[in-house]
Amino acid sequence: MNDILSILINHSPALIVAVPLFGAFLTPLVGMINDKIRNIFVIFITLLTGFFTVILVNEVFTNGIKTYCFGAENPSVNPVVRIFFEIDGMSAFMALIAVILPIVAVIYSWGFAKEETGQSKYYTLILLMTAGILGMVLTGDMFNFFVFLEITSISSAALVAFWTNKKNSVQAAFKYIVISSIGALMVLFAVAIFYGQYNALNMAVIANNIGFGFLDKIALVVLIAALTMKAAIAPMHMWLPDAYSGAPSPVTVVIVGTTLASLYGVFRVVFTIYGKQFLTILRSFGDFAVTPSLLIGVFIVVLAVLTIVIGVFMALKSNDFKRMIGYAAVAEIGYMILAVGSAISTYFIPTGTTTVTMAEHGKMALTGGIFHMINDALDIGLLFLVAGAVYYATKETSLNKLGGLSRKMKYTTVFFLIGLFAVSGLPPMNGFASKLIIYQSTYQVNPILAIVAILCSIMLLAVFVKVFHSAFLGPEISSTKNVKEVPKSMLIAMGILAALIIFFGLFPEFVITNIVEPAKNALLNSSEYISAILGGV
Amino acid sequence: MSGMSKIVKTISSIAFPFVMIYGLYIIAHGHLTPGGGFQGGAIVASGAAMILVSYGSVWTMGKVKEKKLSILESTGAIVFIGTAILGLLFAGVFFNNFLFDSNLIFNIVPVKGSTVGILNSAGTLPIMNFAVGLKVVAGLFAIVLVMAYATTKMGGGKK
Amino acid sequence: MMTFNIPYIAVIGLILVGLIAVVFKRNLIKIVIGITLIESGVNLFLITLGYRENSIAPIYTSSPGGLMSLPVPQALTLTSIVIGVAVLALMISFIVHIYRHYNTLDASKIRGDEE
Numbered sequence: 001m002n003d004i005l006s007i008l009i010n011h012s013p014a015l016i017v018a019v020p021l022f023g024a025f026l027t028p029l030v031g032m033i034n035d036k037i038r039n040i041f042v043i044f045i046t047l048l049t050g051f052f053t054v055i056l057v058n059e060v061f062t063n064g065i066k067t068y069c070f071g072a073e074n075p076s077v078n079p080v081v082r083i084f085f086e087i088d089g090m091s092a093f094m095a096l097i098a099v100i101l102p103i104v105a106v107i108y109s110w111g112f113a114k115e116e117t118g119q120s121k122y123y124t125l126i127l128l129m130t131a132g133i134l135g136m137v138l139t140g141d142m143f144n145f146f147v148f149l150e151i152t153s154i155s156s157a158a159l160v161a162f163w164t165n166k167k168n169s170v171q172a173a174f175k176y177i178v179i180s181s182i183g184a185l186m187v188l189f190a191v192a193i194f195y196g197q198y199n200a201l202n203m204a205v206i207a208n209n210i211g212f213g214f215l216d217k218i219a220l221v222v223l224i225a226a227l228t229m230k231a232a233i234a235p236m237h238m239w240l241p242d243a244y245s246g247a248p249s250p251v252t253v254v255i256v257g258t259t260l261a262s263l264y265g266v267f268r269v270v271f272t273i274y275g276k277q278f279l280t281i282l283r284s285f286g287d288f289a290v291t292p293s294l295l296i297g298v299f300i301v302v303l304a305v306l307t308i309v310i311g312v313f314m315a316l317k318s319n320d321f322k323r324m325i326g327y328a329a330v331a332e333i334g335y336m337i338l339a340v341g342s343a344i345s346t347y348f349i350p351t352g353t354t355t356v357t358m359a360e361h362g363k364m365a366l367t368g369g370i371f372h373m374i375n376d377a378l379d380i381g382l383l384f385l386v387a388g389a390v391y392y393a394t395k396e397t398s399l400n401k402l403g404g405l406s407r408k409m410k411y412t413t414v415f416f417l418i419g420l421f422a423v424s425g426l427p428p429m430n431g432f433a434s435k436l437i438i439y440q441s442t443y444q445v446n447p448i449l450a451i452v453a454i455l456c457s458i459m460l461l462a463v464f465v466k467v468f469h470s471a472f473l474g475p476e477i478s479s480t481k482n483v484k485e486v487p488k489s490m491l492i493a494m495g496i497l498a499a500l501i502i503f504f505g506l507f508p509e510f511v512i513t514n515i516v517e518p519a520k521n522a523l524l525n526s527s528e529y530i531s532a533i534l535g536g537v
Numbered sequence: 538m539s540g541m542s543k544i545v546k547t548i549s550s551i552a553f554p555f556v557m558i559y560g561l562y563i564i565a566h567g568h569l570t571p572g573g574g575f576q577g578g579a580i581v582a583s584g585a586a587m588i589l590v591s592y593g594s595v596w597t598m599g600k601v602k603e604k605k606l607s608i609l610e611s612t613g614a615i616v617f618i619g620t621a622i623l624g625l626l627f628a629g630v631f632f633n634n635f636l637f638d639s640n641l642i643f644n645i646v647p648v649k650g651s652t653v654g655i656l657n658s659a660g661t662l663p664i665m666n667f668a669v670g671l672k673v674v675a676g677l678f679a680i681v682l683v684m685a686y687a688t689t690k691m692g693g694g695k696k
Numbered sequence: 697m698m699t700f701n702i703p704y705i706a707v708i709g710l711i712l713v714g715l716i717a718v719v720f721k722r723n724l725i726k727i728v729i730g731i732t733l734i735e736s737g738v739n740l741f742l743i744t745l746g747y748r749e750n751s752i753a754p755i756y757t758s759s760p761g762g763l764m765s766l767p768v769p770q771a772l773t774l775t776s777i778v779i780g781v782a783v784l785a786l787m788i789s790f791i792v793h794i795y796r797h798y799n800t801l802d803a804s805k806i807r808g809d810e811e
Contacts, residue, residue, distance in 0.1 A: 014631035025614035071632045174790045196745040654757040
C-alpha cells in the first residue's frame with residue numbers, strides 16, 4: 001500500500017494534468033449513454049484530481065521542491081532540453097485553490113444546468129478549464145505557461161457565451177476573448193525575447209542567466225502589462241463585471257480561479273525570474289538609490305489603490321446583483337496587489353552584509369497578500385453561487401425587482417450572510433484574518449495606504465448590507481411570491497464553501513503556519529528554485 | 538447555401554481524392570519530412586471545405602451527421618492521451634517513447650546524419666501524428682459545416 | 697548589415713498596425729483582422745530568431761550537409777498558428793451570434809443590459 005502511494009506521489013504532477021484532460025475527451029462518449037452516468041463520471045474525475053493534488057501538496061509542504069520531467073527518466077541539465085514541471089510552495093498553494101473551485105462548481109451544476117441543452121459540451125469545457133488552470137500553476141517552462149494560458153482563455157470564453165439566447169452573454173464573451181487573446185500574444189512576444197537572448201525556455205535557466213539590459217526591461221514591462229490585464233487590475237478591469245455576470249454561476253466560480261492563476265503568473269515573473277536583479281542600482285540621487293524593486297513596488301501599489309477605489313465606487317452605484325459582486329471582486333484583487341506591492345518595495349541590503357533581504361513588515365505583508373488569495377476565492381465563489389441560486393429561483397437579476405426572499409429561501413439567506421461577513425472583513429470569518437494582516441503591514445509602509453484600505457472595506461460592508469436588506473429582508477413583492485428553495489445539490493456545494501470559510505476564520509493560525517508560510521518562503525527564495533533543476537550551480 | 542453549377546461539381550469531385558491522398562501523405566511522413574498532424578489535417582479539411590462550397594451545405598449536412606464528427610474527434614484525442622498514458626504504464630515516465638528500439642512496430646533506430654528516410658522508425662510519433670490528424674480533420678470540418686449551416690438559418694428561428 | 701534587420705522592422709510594423717486596427721476601428725470584423733495581424737507579427741518574430749547566416753533547412757532526410765537553422769522556434773510558431781486558428785474560429789462564431797441579436801456590426805451600438 002505504501003509502495004503504490006509513493007509511485008502515485010512520484011507521478012502525480014503528470015497525472016494532475018492528464019486526468020481532467022482524459023476525462024474531458026471521454027465525456028461526450030459517456031454522455032451518449034445516459035445523463036446521470038455522465039454527471040457521476042464528471043464528479044468522479046474532479047474528485048480523483050483533488051485526491052492527486054492533496055497527496056502532491058502534502059509531499060511538497062514536507063519535503064521541499066519536486067520536479068518532474070516529461071519524456072525521459074534521466075534528463076540532461078547541460079543544456080536543459082525537456083519540459084519540466086517544477087512545484088514549489090507557491091505552486092502547491094495555487095493548485096489547492098485551483099482544485100477546490102471546480103469540485104464545487106461541478107456539484108452545483110448538477111442541479112443548476114439540468115434543463116439546458118448541450119450539457120455534454122458544458123462539462124467537457126469545464127474539465128478542460130480545470131486542466132488548463134492546473135497546468136498553468138504547476139509548470140516550470142515559459143512556453144508551456146503560454147499554451148496552458150491560451151487553453152484556459154479559449155474554454156472559458158466559450159463557456160461565458162453558454163446562454164446564446166441572451167444578448168448580455170454573447171457580447172461579454174466577445175470582449176473577453178479579444179482582451180485575452182491580445183494579452184496572450186504579448187506574453188508570447190516576451191517569451192520570444194527571452195528565447196532569443198538566452199537560448200532557453202525553462203524558467204530556472206532564464207532566472208540563472210538574467211541581466212537587466214534594454215531587452216530585459218522591455219520583456220518585464222510587456223509581461224507585467226499583459227498578465228495584469230488578464231488579472232483585471234485597473235485600468236484594465238472593464239471586462240471583468242461583464243464576463244462574470246454573463247456566464248452561468250458555476251462557470252464564474254471557475255473563472256475566478258483563472259484570474260488568480262494569472263496573478264500567480266505575475267508573482268512568478270517578478271519574484272523568481274527577475275529575483276537576482278532586484279537590487280541593481282539604476283540611478284542614485286546622492287544617498288537615495290532607485291532600484292528595480294522600489295520602482296516595481298511603487299507602481300504596483302499605485303495601481304492597487306486605483307483598483308480598490310474604482311471597484312468599491314462602481315459597486316456602490318450598481319443596480320444588478322451579479323455586476324455588483326463582480327465589482328467587489330475587482331476591489332478584492334486590489335487588496336492582494338496592495339499587500340504584495342508594498343512587500344516588494346521594502347527590499348534592502350542590511351549594513352555589513354551583501355545579501356538582499358526583505359524587511360520584517362514586508363514579509364508580513366506578503367503573508368497577508370497570499371492568505372487573501374485563498375480567502376477571496378472562497379468568498380467571491382460563495383457570493384456568486386448565492387446569486388445563481390437567486391436567479392434559478394426567480395429568473396431575475398436586477399435588484400429593483402427582488403424583495404423578501406428570506407421567507408421562502410432560508411438556507412440561501414444564511415449563506416449570503418456568511419459571504420457578506422467574509423468579504424467585508426468582519427470576524428469570525430476568514431476575511432477578517434487576512435485583512436487585519438494587510439492593514440497592519442501596509443500601515444508601516446505608508447499610513448495613507450492602510451487608511452484607504454480600511455475606508456473602502458467599510459464601504460463594501462455598506463454596499464452588501466444594502467443588498468441584503470433590499471433583496472432578502474423586507475416585504476414580499478408579488479413577482480417573487482411563489483419561489484421555492486433551490487435543489488439539494490446546489491445547497492451542498494454552497495455548504496462546502498461556507499464550511500471552509502468558517503474553518504479558515506476560526507483557526508487562522510493553523511492555516512497560516514501550514515499552508516501560507518511555505519508559499520511565502522518559496523516566493524522569497526529564488527535560488528532554491530534554480531538549484532532544484534540545475535543542481536547546485 | 539445552395540450548390541454551384543454542374544461543371545464545378547464534377548471538377549471538385551475529381552480533385553477531392555487527390556487532395557485527400559496528398560494530405561494523408563503529409564500526415565504519414567511527419568517524422569521524416571516537414572509536416573505532421575496539424576498540417577496534413579488542415580489540407581484534408583480544406584479539401585472537404587471545397588466539397589462543401591461546391592455542393593451546398595444542405596446536401597452536405599444530409600450526408601454527414603454532426604454527431605459522427607464529434608465521435609471521430611473524441612476518438613482522436615483519446616488515442617493521443619492514451620498513448621501518453623501507455624508510456625507511463627510501460628516505461629516509467631509520462632509521454633515516454635516506449636516503442637523506440639523495442640520489438641514492436643516503428644522500432645528501427647536510424648543512423649545519425651543525412652539518410653534516406655525510413656518509414657518504420659521513431660516510436661510513438663507516427664501514432665500520435667495520425668491521432669492529431671484525425672482530430673484536426675474532424676474539428677475543422679465541423680467548424681466550417683456548422684458555420685455554413687448557421688448562415689442559412691439566419692432569417693429564420695434560433696439554432 | 698542593415699538588410700538583416702528588415703524582418704524585425706516588419707514585426708514592429710505589423711504589431712503597430714494591428715494594435716491601431718483593434719483600438720480605433722469600429723466594425724467588429726476589422727477588430728478581428730487586427731488581432732490576426734498582431735498574431736502574424738509575433739509568429740514572424742519567432743521564426744526570424746532562429747535564422748543563421750547561410751544555413752539550410754533543419755531536415756535530416758537526404759540533406760546536403762552544412763549549417764542548419766534552429767528547429768525549436770519553428771515548433772513554437774506551429775503551436776502558435778494552431779492556437780490562432782482556434783481563437784479566430786471562436787471569435788467569428790461570436791460575431792454571428794451578435795449579428796443575430798443586435799442586427800448591426802458597429803461596436804459603439806452594442807451594449808449589454810447595464811444599469
